[in-house]
Amino acid sequence: MKLQHVPAARAGQSDMPPATADNPSQRRQIRSNDLFGGGREVLIEHAGEVYSLRHTSKGKLILTK
Secondary structure: OOOOOOOOOOOOOOOOOOOOOOOOOOOOOOOHHHHHOOOOEEEEEEOOEEEEEEEOOOOOEEEEO
């Protein structure tokens, strides 16, 4: 898989258009700083389950149920 660099036009935004009802396959790109909001962990609710996404001290992301 080849990674594509997407330069940001403004802080917190990417050049990728958001997914829409007309184009649900469009992937969204979200900066981890925006997702974590200065913290180290976020909780994600998916299909009635809660997952934890953690940012480690070594810069990795860990998703656990």
